[in-house]
Amino acid sequence: MITHDTSKPNVILSVLHNNCPRCRRGRLFKYSNPYKLNGMLKMNEKCEVCGQTTDMEPGFYYGTSYVSYGLAIAVTVATLVAWWVLIGFSLQDNRFFWWMGTNAFILIALQPLLMRWSRTIWLSFFIWYSPKWNEGDVVVPERTNDSLKNAW
Secondary structure, X not given: OOOOOOOOOOHHHHHHOOEOOOOOOOEOEOOOOOOOHHXXXXXXXXXXXXXXXXXXXXXXXXXXXXXXXXXXXXXXXXXXXXXXXXXXXXXXXXXXXXXXXXXXXXXXXXXXXXXXXXXXXXXXXXXXXXXXXXXXXXXXXXXXXXXXXXXX
C-alpha cells in the first residue's frame, strides 16, 4: 500500500525547487539543471505526482514576462542595496558604473533561474495548493489545442 505524506510543503521552497503548485511535490521541468540551455524550459505535460496539467491554454506562459520583469527588478534593487552598503556610491569615481556592469552580469547569469521561477510563480497564480491532491483533485484546462502545443 502506498502512503502519501500529508504535510503541506512550504510554498516558497516549492517555488524555488520548481515544484507543482497543486501538490508541491512533483517537478514541473523535465531537466533539473536550468543551465542546460537546449532543455531549459521543457516542462512535463503533467505533474508526475498528482497529474496536474501544466499547459493550461495556448499562450498561457506569455504572462510570465511580467513576473520575470518583477524578479529582475527585485534582483537589481537587492544588488543596489548590497553595493551601497558594502562599497558605497560616490560622485568622484566610477563606482556606479561598476555596479551597473556587475548587476548586468548577475542578471545574465541568473536568467535561466529567473525564467523558470517566473513560470512556476505564474502557474501558481492559477493553480492553488489542494490538500486533496492525492484524490485526483486537479484543475482541468479551459481550452487546449494540441496542434498549437509547444509551437512558440
